[in-house]
Amino acid sequence: MSPNALIPSHRKPRRPSASSRALRAGVTGGFLTLAVTGATVPANAAEKPVAETQEMPTITTALATSAAKSADTAEQVAFNYERQALQDSAFSKAAKAAEKHKAEAVKKAKAEAKKKAEEARKAKEAAQARASRSSERSTLSAPSTSTATGSTATLVSFLKAQLGKAYVLGSSGPSSYDCSGLTQAAFNQIGIDLPRVSQDQSTAGTQVGLDNLQVGDILYWGSAGSAYHVGVYVGDGNFIGAQNSSTGIVERPLNYDMPTGAVRVL
Structure with a gap:
């Protein structure tokens, strides 16, 4: 037997610390549960529960998925x-x-x-x-419906007899004529005295329209009172006149050289 076996120890028994606790954790119903138990309980806390529990929410996969879907929506x-x-x-x-x-x-x-x-x-x-x-x-x-009779026939006959004679400016026959010399000589055959020049002959009678011509009407080119050329309408749409030195006295259709107007002295 050891000599010290009967000697009582002076060391006090070691008591558990009041602050010493055991930690217990678990998951219950989607919450994290922490249980803390104390090794010793003070005398004045005998009525308190042995375990203190705190629950904390946790983010589950379903909740995260729902939030992501809401964001996408x-x-x-x-x-x-x-x-x-x-x-x-x-x-x-x-x-x-x-x-x-x-x-x-x-x-x-x-x-x-x-x-x-x-x-x-x-x-x-x-x-x-x-x-x-x-x-x-x-x-x-168009052919004239008028028939030259009496003095008109005499006038046309004289004019036709002069066809082919020469044109000479200022001449009044009998071998050559200018335009107004020929008309003056023709009307002298039936007792009508005309002025000598074409300007005066263009106003010697009554003005008539070119659509109402009769045989014996005097045609003029230029304006009345200042005409530069004259001839005589002989029917059938034709006139006779001393045209120029190249052609002499000729018979031509009206549309060969359309006159400006006409006067009637018969």
């Missing part, structure tokens, strides 16, 4: 709104462009129609003018 809605706004803007611009194009097309069509109408009007007027001139020429070149 919000982003999709925002994208849809933006896309719709862009589409509406594009449609509005397209509609305005279409309206502008339509207005320009209508304006252009009206201008083209107006231009064509104006061209048609001018063409119609030109056709009417040509038809009028053609009708007038046909009337003037």
Whole structure:
């Protein structure tokens, strides 16, 4: 036996520390549970529960997935709104462009129609003018219904007898004539005294229209009172006159050289 076996120890028994605790953890119903138990309980805390429990929420996979889906949905809605706004803007611009194009097309069509109408009007007027001139020429070149009788026949007979004679300026026959010399000599055959020059002969009688000519009417070229040439209408759409030094005295149709007017002295 050891000599010290009966000697009591002076060391006090070691007591557990009041602050010493055991930690127990667990997951219950989606919450983290922490249980803390003390090794010793003070005397005045005998009524308190042995374990103190604190629950903390934890983020589960389902919750994270739900939050991600909500974010995606919000982003999709925002994208849809933006896309719709862009589409509406594009449609509005397209509609305005279409309206502008339509207005320009209508304006252009009206201008083209107006231009064509104006061209048609001018063409119609030109056709009417040509038809009028053609009708007038046909009337003037048509055979006369008047028959030379009496003094008229004598006048035409004298003029035809001078055909082929020379044209000489200032001459009044009998071998050559100028235009007014020939008409003066012809009317002298039937007792009518005409002025000598063509200017005065163009106002010697009553003015008549070229569409109402009779045999014996004096034709003139130029204006009345200042005519530069004269001849005599002999019927059948023809006239006789001393034309020029190249042709002499000839018979020609009216449309060979249309006169300006005519006077009637018979």
